[in-house]
Amino acid sequence: MNGRNPLPQAALNILLALLEGDAHGHGIKKAIEQRTGGRVRMRAGTLYEALHRLDTEGLIDEVDTPGDCREATSRWRYYRLTNEGRQRLAAEVNRLRDIVQYAASRDLLTDSDHS
Amino acid sequence: MNIAGKPRHSPRTSAASRTLRRLMRAYPAFFRQRYSSEMVRILADERDHARYQGLWGSIRYWGDILIDILVGAARMRIRAARANAAKAGRRDRQRGETMDRLFQDLRYAVRTLTLRPGWTLAAVATLALGIGATTAIFSLVDHVLLRPLPYPEPERLVTLQAYSPRLGRTRGAVSYPVSTIIAQSQQVVDRLGLFGTGRNSVEIGAAAAELMLGGIVSWEVLDALAVPPMLGRGFQEEDDRPGAADKVLLSYGLWKERFAADPEVLGRSLRIGEKPHAIIGVMPPGFGFPQRDVRYWVPMSAQPRVESYHYLETLGRLRTGLSAAQADAQLRSLQLTVPSGAPGRTEEIGIRVATLLDWTVGEVRPQLLLFLGAVAVVLLIACLNVVSLMLSRSAQRARELALRSALGAGRGRLVRQILTEATLLGLSGGLLGSLLSVGISRTLLALAPIDLPRSESWTTDGVLPAFAVALSLAVGVLIGIWPALRSSRPNLSRGLQLGGRTSAGDTRQPRLRAALVVVQIGLALTLLVNAGLLLRTFEGLASADPGFSTASILAIRPALPMSRYSGEGLARQFFADLLERIRALPQVETAAATATVPFGGGQISETLMLEGETIEEAREKPSVDVQVVEPEFFRVLAVSPLRGRILSSTDREGAPGVVLVNETFVRQLLEGEEALGRRIRLGDHGRERWSEIVGVVPDIRPYRPNREILPMVFESADQDRDYWLFSGILIRTRTTAPEGLVPQMREIVRGLDAGVPLAGVTPLRQRFDRLLTHPRFRAWLLSAFGISALLLAVIGVYGVVSNDVVQRRREIGVRLALGARRSQILNWVGLRGARLAAFGLALGLLGSLASTRLLESYLFGVAAYDTATFALSSAVLLAAAMAAGYLPARHAGRIDPVDALRCE
Secondary structure (H helix, E strand, O other): OOOOOOOOHHHHHHHHHHOOOOEEHHHHHHHHHHHOOOOOOOOHHHHHHHHHHHHHHOOEEEEOOOOOOOOOOOOOOEEEEOHHHHHHHHHHHHHHHHHHHHHHHOOOOOOOOOO | OOOOOOOOOOOOOOHHHHHHHHHHHHOOHHHHHHHHHHHHHHHHHHHHHHHOOHHHHHHHHHHHHHHHHHHHHHHHHHHHHHHHHHHHOOOOHHHHHHHHHHHHHHHHHHHHHHHOHHHHHHHHHHHHHHHHHHHHHHHHHHHHHHOOOOOOOHHHEEEEEEEEOOOOEEEEOEOOOOHHHHHHHOOOEEEEEEEEEEEEEEEOOOOOOEEEEEEEEOHHHHHHHOOOOOEEOOOOHHHOOOOOOOEEEEOHHHHHHHOOOOHHHOOOEEEEOOEEEEEEEEOOOOOOOOOOOOOEEEEOOOOOOHHHOOOEEEEEEEOOOOOHHHHHHHHOOOOEEEEOOOOOOEEEEEEEEEEHHHHHHOOOHHHHHHHHHHHHHHHHHHHHHHHHHHHHHHHHOHHHHHHHHHOOOOHHHHHHHHHHHHHHHHHHHHHHHHHHHHHHHHHHHHHOOOOOOOHHHOOOOOHHHHHHHHHHHHHHHHHHHHHHHHHOOOOHHHHHHHOOOOOOOOOHHHHHHHHHHHHHHHHHHHHHHHHHHHHHHHHHHHOOOOOOOOOOEEEEEEOOOHHHHOOOOHHHHHHHHHHHHHHOOOOEEEEEEEOOOOOOOOOEEEOEEEOOOOHHHHHHOOOEEEEEEOOOHHHHOOOOOOEEOOOOOOOOOOOOOEEEEEHHHHHHHOOOOOOOOOEEEEOOOOOOOOEEEEEEEOOOOOOOOOOOOOOEEEEEHHHOOOOOOOOEEEEEEOOOOHHHHHHHHHHHHHHHOOOOOEEEEEEHHHHHHHOOHHHHHHHHHHHHHHHHHHHHHHHHHHHHHHHHHHHOHHHHHHHHHOOOOHHHHHHHHHHHHHHHHHHHHHHHHHHHHHHHHHHHHHOOOOOOOOHHHHHHHHHHHHHHHHHHHHHHHHHHHOOOHHHHHHOO
């Protein structure tokens, strides 16, 4: 049902981050910053709102056991990409690929500064 | 699951963390419980980083998260509320999406705007100036013109105005009594009464007599106003009869200040005009009829000599269901015979109905609307500036928009996006503007003429911000709609291809901005010209020569209580004693008593008969100004005769009657013939004395300088001792600062009679200045608008030319590389500013010609198409526009060709 609408930017970034494995909010935020070289800095409100949304839509799932224990002193909620989420992400990336291919065929891809 | 609000790890107790936790309350409970502790931890972590970036970092941090949290929370709450509603019943899905998008747009807009703080600041400041000024002026207009009067059903309060068929216009006030008018208007107006005001000496307890403004009202008036006293009772019919016991109603202010708000005040008395008046009631706070500064009210018919009251106003309440226009239509055909200004005579009048509000503010309405129009022009210029800014940016954003469009954003979406940005700009400008408007309002209030009706109740209240918000939204749409429609049609391939390149691409866009600037300059010139005319008017009025010297002259006006001074010669004796003491002062050169004190002390008009005329012929002529003076008057004011002699002390009662006339008299009434020796008679009410013209003096203007000079007759008070009353004394002092003598004058008057209050002890120059408050206010305000408009237009020129330079950087580089001299580049770019200015000036001159006509009635000593003003304003604007174009031109001249070509 949601498959036709483009994924919001925040959701796309979160799903991409979760490809690396289960992570908590802070971890997802850091991962996104790392991947984009600091260009995308998600604000906390945006992040958790998107997480909540993805959770209710079933694209991600909260997991009980931390996959990574670096910050064991506190309790963070960990999230995992669901199958549905993975499919949705793939669909979105394919959609973007079509656009990029089109743009490339028009000789557009000379610089990398798309934002 | 409830772990909210109590993070387990070392809880930070700093103020920042507390604030963050408090902010979390914005979110709906289910969300807060789940996520807030994690969010606070992340935000606190970021806060630590932000602190290293100093104050600016902190500001950005808080600004960011505040918007992030509040926008997100609002969206979530709305979504939650909608989900609830959806559970209850079917809800429109469409609206949900719209809300979602709105928030998305909002967040995106905030991000784009904060990305270029300089640009945003410029736009917001420009709008703030426009919105602030407009809001302030609107609030003034609102208070003075729009607010209903503070009485129940104020739209039913009307005044009946006498219409003079002879003059062909509404003449206004009527004379006592109005029984005929009451009888004739009964079917439309209920409780019709008369009112007026008068200053009288008031003594309370043992305190010295003080002059106070009192309301003189028929009993019906307070009844018609329908404001009951807060203490005691109002006037009843039996209080308002000739011979009734004297009664008085106190204003709240008088009761509070002079009776210490004593609730037992009823039944006590105070002395008005030396007669005890019993206090029967106290009016509530804020009640001030017909003016705010009225301190007490007395019933009209109980006043002594009420038959001689003219210039009274009427007030009544329309019968239910009638509008003022309907009443006016019904009474229009009436022809009434009423007492006229002259004793024992009557006149024919018609009746016109005006609402009390119109009557109160009618005179200042055109002036306030002028201000509103002027400020609207300033706002329009400000908006055009921002439109221009938005257009310049949308050129730079063409690629972004094309990309978004390629990614699936529809046209409507792009329009909405840009409109959201514009609205956000408008609202930010409005927010800043309403703060600004409070300051502007205060300044206006301090400068506004004291007699601007209803301005005393002007406060900054809820209407002001509400208007500012409404105006901001309108401005947002106004500045956004055009750029939105224009840039939402991105040419996909071209937009993407052109990319960030800044070669001369879309040629229509700069041309459009140029057109906007031309309009701005035109509007600014129009305002400048109008302001210039008003300034020259004010200057002309202020420097107008009244025809006599005003320096070092002091005017004092003792207010003699009628009850003690109406007897034969008593008032005259008082003035004689007073003059003697004043003349004895070493600082005084000479002094003279007069019936009318110059500049606002009233005028005497009389009909005039030339020897050889019939009464009918005499009545056809307009009346003349009469100055009843002591012979010393001419020495005090340093007026010497052109021909013949001035009045002398031998022109006294019993001696042959003599008068002086002014030049206008000779020119208009005698058609330039020899005046000396001609005989005239003043007044047509029983004075049989003929006087010979013995001298001609230059025209003097003892009234406001823009009043037309009428034929004037000077008569010695000594020749007609019973008829005239002195109202004041003019004193020529030997000092340049006559105000220094004020305490001495008070002392002298008190020494003669402690029961005589002074209506004024003022240097003549100051009385003259007081006449100029309205022209000064008009000139000042329009100049402020004109200068704002000039600044905004100059910023506009600067923006367009400098944008030009940026866009043509490459072209300039090529030219330079091909050997163009820098001075040529300078000229080439600079000329562009000049060309814009020239077109703008042409437009502005047309606008000025059309608009200054509206101003004509305010002008004095300057024509509505005054060439000098037009030329000077144009020159100022041209110079400013050239200067604004020169700065970017100089920048263009310094472009390094290598750099310019490399930046491709």
